[in-house]
Amino acid sequence: MTTENQPSSPRPAVTVATADGRRAEVTLVGDIDVGALRALEEQLGAAPLSGAAEWTVDMNAVTRIDLACAYALLRAATLLPNAKVTILAARRSVQRTLRHAGLDAVAVIEER
Numbered sequence: 591m592t593t594e595n596q597p598s599s600p601r602p603a604v605t606v607a608t609a610d611g612r613r614a615e616v617t618l619v620g621d622i623d624v625g626a627l628r629a630l631e632e633q634l635g636a637a638p639l640s641g642a643a644e645w646t647v648d649m650n651a652v653t654r655i656d657l658a659c660a661y662a663l664l665r666a667a668t669l670l671p672n673a674k675v676t677i678l679a680a681r682r683s684v685q686r687t688l689r690h691a692g693l694d695a696v697a698v699i700e701e702r
Contacts, residue, residue, distance in 0.1 A: 604633045614642035622655040630659055634666035643673055647697075650679035660691035667696045676700060 603626040608614040616639070622630065639645055647663065649655075667675045675697035677688060685699055693699065 604630050606633050606636060606638045608638040608642060611638075611641055612643050614638050614645040615648060616645060617648045617651075618655070619651040621653050622659045624656060624658055627658055627662060631662050631666075634662060639666065640670070642670075644675075645673060646676045646678055648678050649681075649684055650702075652680060652684050655684050655687050657687060657691060660687050660693060663688070664691050664693045664696065667693065674698075 603618060603620050603622055605617045605619075606614060607617070616633065618630075620626075633639075667673070677685075677693070677697055677699040679702050680688065680699065681702055685702075688694065688697075688699055
């Protein structure tokens with residue numbers, strides 16, 4: 591049995607990494623829409639983030655984020671009131687959606 595004709599798995603939309611347990615990095619890729627919402631919520635509620643005092647969200651490769659996913663980020667950030675959250679490299683249209691959701695009240699959104 592060969593796998594030549596089987597489609598390759600899509601690149602994950604959400605990954606979470608932590609080096610020391612104190613700092614975590616969330617990387618989002620592609621079009622972050624309702625199809626990615628469940629995976630996003632699962633990753634944001636996972637152990638690496640719940641124990642982190644500071645986390646960054648790398649949005650360099652995000653082409654679009656819908657409001658439901660922006661609200662998921664907001665919920666995760668507010669569940670960790672002492673955590674420092676920084677959004678990195680989001681394009682302007684993504685920044686608008688994040689601000690519309692109110693994420694700028696609990697996170698630093700760095701300009702691209």
